[in-house]
Amino acid sequence: MSADGLVLSGVDVALDRTPIVHAVSCSLAPGGWLALIGPNGAGKSTLLRAVAGLLPHRGTVHVHGTDVGRLPTRDRARLIAYVPQTPVLPPDMTVRDYVLLGRTPHLGYLATPGERDRATAARTLADLDLAHYADRRLAALSGGERQRAALARALAQEPRLLLLDEPTSALDLGHQQHVLDLVDTLRRTQPLTVVTTLHDLTTAAQYADHLLLLHQGRTEAAGPPADVITQALIARVYQARVTVTPDPDGRPVVTPLRGR
Ligand SMILES: Nc1ncnc2c1ncn2[C@@H]1O[C@H](COP(=O)(O)OP(=O)(O)OP(=O)(O)O)[C@@H](O)[C@H]1O
Numbered sequence: 001m002s003a004d005g006l007v008l009s010g011v012d013v014a015l016d017r018t019p020i021v022h023a024v025s026c027s028l029a030p031g032g033w034l035a036l037i038g039p040n041g042a043g044k045s046t047l048l049r050a051v052a053g054l055l056p057h058r059g060t061v062h063v064h065g066t067d068v069g070r071l072p073t074r075d076r077a078r079l080i081a082y083v084p085q086t087p088v089l090p091p092d093m094t095v096r097d098y099v100l101l102g103r104t105p106h107l108g109y110l111a112t113p114g115e116r117d118r119a120t121a122a123r124t125l126a127d128l129d130l131a132h133y134a135d136r137r138l139a140a141l142s143g144g145e146r147q148r149a150a151l152a153r154a155l156a157q158e159p160r161l162l163l164l165d166e167p168t169s170a171l172d173l174g175h176q177q178h179v180l181d182l183v184d185t186l187r188r189t190q191p192l193t194v195v196t197t198l199h200d201l202t203t204a205a206q207y208a209d210h211l212l213l214l215h216q217g218r219t220e221a222a223g224p225p226a227d228v229i230t231q232a233l234i235a236r237v238y239q240a241r242v243t244v245t246p247d248p249d250g251r252p253v254v255t256p257l258r259g260r
Pocket residue numbers: 015016018020038039040041042043044045046047
């Protein structure tokens with residue numbers, strides 16, 4: 001057993017017998033934020049789904065000291081919330097009822113949501129700026145509103161580990177900052193550990209305290225943002241022209257350069 005927030009040991013994942021993720025290991029303190037970065041097809045979503053318990057894999061995943069591979073689905077759902085890159089939402093359900101579904105792992109068998117469950121759902125709706133859409137059908141939301149509804153449901157789950165696949169891909173700049181700041185506050189004030197995939201390297205470096213750069217399913221680099229995001233490494237792994245400069249806190253800012 002371990003007191004760490006998240007420990008991956010030798011995680012291998014294959015899809016249809018094709019090896020996709022190879023021997024990924026890493027360890028994150030409780031309240032830590034890990035960003036999985038890497039080019040298209042590197043294996044980020046596959047690794048995230050394996051950690052969520054949705055794909056068979058070799059190796060072990062411990063969350064706050066518990067080996068999640070040994071947990072029944074319901075217990076795992078109390079511990080881990082996962083939001084995929086493109087969540088499929090039931091179109092006719094109201095936003096409120098959908099967010100309340102996040103409470104399901106905490107309810108007794110055949111029990112209906114109680115006052116505390118409703119209060120938690122109402123709070124997460126407000127946190128995600130969705131309170132005024134609570135009675136709307138999910139089909140009547142915009143893309144960004146739908147992405148926030150999926151996140152609200154995950155937060156209503158009150159997990160110990162929050163797994164988010166490109167959580168801000170549909171959000172405008174203000175909502176991106178609002179959502180990432182909210183997750184940042186939660187992980188600093190609750191026993192919540194966070195793993196996100198993020199394509200925007202500057203954003204990843206701003207929020208995460210640990211980056212894991214995947215390339216062709218293998219760990220190319222891992223560590224604090226300033227150690228992982230270097231001009232030479234980004235040029236090699238992404239085939240991209242960039243400059244990397246530190247912000248006032250020493251976190252790397254990546255600026256893409258036009259081809260000449
Ligand atoms: N069933 C499958 N069999 C074999 N390979 C697959 C299968 N499904 C997906 N892949 C491949 O696995 C690789 C990893 O995919 P994954 O979605 O994990 O990448 P990613 O890093 O999240 O990419 P992106 O940044 O584009 O979202 C890709 O090359 C993809 O084509």
